[in-house]
Amino acid sequence: MTKLHMLGSNLLGLIIAFGLSATATAQMTINGAGATFPYPIYSKWFDDYAKVDPSVRFNYQSIGSGGGQKQITAQTVDFGASDGPMSDENLAKAPGKILHIPTVAGADVVAYNLPGNPALKFDGDAIAGIFLGNIKKWNDPKLAALNPEAKLPDMDLVVVHRSDGSGTTYIWTDYLSKISAEWKQKVGTNTSVNWPTGLGGKGNEGVAGQIKQTQGALGYVELIYAIQNKMPYADVKNAEGEFVKPSLESITAAMATAQIPDDFRFSITNAPGKSSYPIAGATWLLVYEQQKDAAKGKKLVEFLKWALTKGEGMAKDLEYAPLPENLRARVLKRVDEIKM
Amino acid sequence: MQILRSAVFGPAERNGIAQQMSPPSRFGDKAFEWLTLAMGLTVVALVAIVGWQLARGSSLAIDRFGFHFLATSTWDPVAENFGALPFIYGTLVSSLIALLLAVPLSIATAVYLTELAPLWIRQPLVSLIEMLAAIPSVILGLWGIFVMIPWLRDYPFPLLRRLFGWTPLFSGPVYGVSMLAGGIIIAVMILPIITSVSREILRSVPNLQREAAYALGATRWEVTRIAVLSYARKGLFGAVILGLGRALGETMAVTMVIGNTPQIRASLFAPGYTLASVIANEFSEATTDIYLQALFEIGLVLFGITILTNLVARLLLKTMAGAGTTRAVQ
Numbered sequence: 001m002t003k004l005h006m007l008g009s010n011l012l013g014l015i016i017a018f019g020l021s022a023t024a025t026a027q028m029t030i031n032g033a034g035a036t037f038p039y040p041i042y043s044k045w046f047d048d049y050a051k052v053d054p055s056v057r058f059n060y061q062s063i064g065s066g067g068g069q070k071q072i073t074a075q076t077v078d079f080g081a082s083d084g085p086m087s088d089e090n091l092a093k094a095p096g097k098i099l100h101i102p103t104v105a106g107a108d109v110v111a112y113n114l115p116g117n118p119a120l121k122f123d124g125d126a127i128a129g130i131f132l133g134n135i136k137k138w139n140d141p142k143l144a145a146l147n148p149e150a151k152l153p154d155m156d157l158v159v160v161h162r163s164d165g166s167g168t169t170y171i172w173t174d175y176l177s178k179i180s181a182e183w184k185q186k187v188g189t190n191t192s193v194n195w196p197t198g199l200g201g202k203g204n205e206g207v208a209g210q211i212k213q214t215q216g217a218l219g220y221v222e223l224i225y226a227i228q229n230k231m232p233y234a235d236v237k238n239a240e241g242e243f244v245k246p247s248l249e250s251i252t253a254a255m256a257t258a259q260i261p262d263d264f265r266f267s268i269t270n271a272p273g274k275s276s277y278p279i280a281g282a283t284w285l286l287v288y289e290q291q292k293d294a295a296k297g298k299k300l301v302e303f304l305k306w307a308l309t310k311g312e313g314m315a316k317d318l319e320y321a322p323l324p325e326n327l328r329a330r331v332l333k334r335v336d337e338i339k340m
Numbered sequence: 341m342q343i344l345r346s347a348v349f350g351p352a353e354r355n356g357i358a359q360q361m362s363p364p365s366r367f368g369d370k371a372f373e374w375l376t377l378a379m380g381l382t383v384v385a386l387v388a389i390v391g392w393q394l395a396r397g398s399s400l401a402i403d404r405f406g407f408h409f410l411a412t413s414t415w416d417p418v419a420e421n422f423g424a425l426p427f428i429y430g431t432l433v434s435s436l437i438a439l440l441l442a443v444p445l446s447i448a449t450a451v452y453l454t455e456l457a458p459l460w461i462r463q464p465l466v467s468l469i470e471m472l473a474a475i476p477s478v479i480l481g482l483w484g485i486f487v488m489i490p491w492l493r494d495y496p497f498p499l500l501r502r503l504f505g506w507t508p509l510f511s512g513p514v515y516g517v518s519m520l521a522g523g524i525i526i527a528v529m530i531l532p533i534i535t536s537v538s539r540e541i542l543r544s545v546p547n548l549q550r551e552a553a554y555a556l557g558a559t560r561w562e563v564t565r566i567a568v569l570s571y572a573r574k575g576l577f578g579a580v581i582l583g584l585g586r587a588l589g590e591t592m593a594v595t596m597v598i599g600n601t602p603q604i605r606a607s608l609f610a611p612g613y614t615l616a617s618v619i620a621n622e623f624s625e626a627t628t629d630i631y632l633q634a635l636f637e638i639g640l641v642l643f644g645i646t647i648l649t650n651l652v653a654r655l656l657l658k659t660m661a662g663a664g665t666t667r668a669v670q
Contacts, residue, residue, distance in 0.1 A: 036624075063624060064623075064624025064625045065624075065625055065627070066623075066624055066625040066626045066627045066632075067624055069627055070627075086627075087627070087628075089628070090627060090628075156513070158515060163595070163600030163617075163621050164620070164621040164622065164624075164625070165417075165621065165622045165623075165624060165625025165626060166625060167625075187418065188418035188419070189418065190417050190418045191417075191622075191625040191626075191627070192417050192621070192622050192625065193416070193417060193418050194414065194415060194416035194417070194418065194419070195601070198601075199515055199517055199599045199600070199601060199611050200599060200600025200601055200611070200613075200621075201517075201596075201600070202481075202595045202596050202600065202620075202621060205482075205485075206485065206596055209485040209486060210485070210516075210517060213485075213486075213489065213490045213493075213516065214493075214515065214516065
């Protein structure tokens with residue numbers, strides 16, 4: 001009997017201890033879901049922010065931009081994330097006003113595989129021609145004129161594109177729609193489109209794999225991916241007629257010169273400015289202007305401010321382009337207007 | 341409680357109890373029957389719920405595209421114009437290629453393992469084959485991209501093209517990623533299941549069968565053919581159907597090697613697309629309602645095809661049952 005009694009009191013003690021420790025470390029969890037492209041930097045932010053404010057924990061599911069938009073609209077998460085801005089139609093479905101908070105940006109590069117891998121240059125016309133299936137050979141006069149010093153072989157062009165819906169494709173098709181009327185009319189802009197030509201690879205790794213193994217292949221991958229896999233990628237002619245190498249600096253430059261409206265639903269493809277790389281795009285966090293839960297809203301705003309100041313400093317280490325100073329100031333001001 | 345006791349107690353006591361409880365209560369039997377019935381119905385209900393959900397999720401698309409969805413080949417998320425025909429074609433053709441490759445290989449392996457292989461080699465071989473089944477789909481897919489595709493493109497495909505290039509099946513440019521590559525990777529994935537089920541079935545063929553055939557002076561090949569394979573026909577067919585079920589739904593690995601191009605081409609070297617692949621590729625980034633609904637309808641079509649092929653298989657099995665077993669027994 002005494003044994004049982006002791007066991008009982010031990011158990012009681014345990015329960016109390018658990019209860020106490022639970023209240024002592026009571027944490028607020030802020031849930032988010034969406035884009036996969038910024039997932040590495042977001043998880044670094046959430047990790048580091050746990051040291052800044054231990055009372056709040058962020059839980060982010062990288063389920064894709066489509067899912068991010070759906071879940072923030074349905075209010076099943078506290079914030080969403082998307083690689084493309086939400087359409088007017090989708091915004092209208094939300095029960096409140098959704099703000100777009102740009103965080104970082106990336107670029108698509110033209111990656112290729114040729115014997116000897118010479119440095120190449122492309123302009124919008126050439127890229128559109130290739131992806132529309134009008135330019136079929138590497139020694140096409142258009143490509144030869146752009147690359148007088150490279151010896152282009154008499155080889156079939158094998159076009160490779162993403163088969164899965166992705167922000168990368170959104171940026172790519174957005175650029176092509178701006179540069180080519182034919183593309184805009186025949187294909188258009190979306191996270192996945194009806195491709196006139198080419199092979200579909202799943203994910204950056206699928207596209208990169210096919211390019212690496214196929215002589216004569218050309219496709220687009222994220223800049224980070226091309227750098228990490230040491231793939232050759234081309235300079236692209238921008239709106240001012242300059243050939244620009246894709247880099248974090250030339251992406252930030254594009255954001256600094258692009259026309260950015262006050263709702264931050266902007267596109268930085270084919271941006272003006274001499275040093276802007278033309279095939280780039282930002283990624284956004286999606287939050288309600290009117291927060292339902294005041295305590296959570298306050299913490300979320302604190303985090304957003306931290307991300308847009310301290311957080312931006314970490315971007316380059318992870319190969320993301322940070323926002324330019326002028327844009328960052330505007331976004332911070334908007335974050336201040338979030339209401340609890 | 342009494343029933344429990346009767347199971348535990350010895351025969352003498354059981355008799356005693358049995359006398360006490362006359363007429364014997366059938367409550368346990370009944371309960372068991374109801375329980376298993378409930379379990380069985382759960383499975384039926386699950387299938388029904390899945391079908392209903394898919395139909396509900398795609399009602400808008402069904403209304404808008406109607407029969408066109410099954411008969412047209414355009415898949416344009418920008419213009420929101422959707423047709424599933426190339427995906428249906430790709431699913432059926434890639435699965436058929438997989439079966440053509442995997443069935444002879446699997447059944448031959450199973451025959452070797454049960455009839456011919458020395459005892460010491462059987463267990464290691466069986467374990468190896470079962471390990472093949474444990475490789476995650478995505479890993480097989482990566483292996484497909486980085487190892488299988490370059491090899492196929494450099495050796496077997498050019499050879500096939502040289503030998504059979506005059507047929508439409510093996511003509512056109514060779515990229516590596518293709519319907520054929522998709523079929524081959526599915527074959528690798530369904531090989532273990534067909535092999536292990538076939539092996540179990542061949543093992544269950546009574547030894548009397550073999551002994552009788554030997555007694556009549558049959559050679560080893562004749563014994564295998566007449567006494568074993570013919571006897572087990574029905575079961576082997578079942579194994580193939582299990583493999584087909586898996587082939588139809590196979591997603592990740594196929595997506596990585598099939599080329600993901602919604603088109604219908606006679607050439608097996610041309611890239612294709614499957615129903616499961618397009619869902620995996622596009623579902624997470626689909627933002628408009630009709631686009632999502634079209635993907636749901638793709639799911640519904642896949643669901644329908646799976647059920648249909650299974651039904652056809654069952655019917656075939658029925659027509660076959662008489663012939664196969666009776667001849668073997670006679």
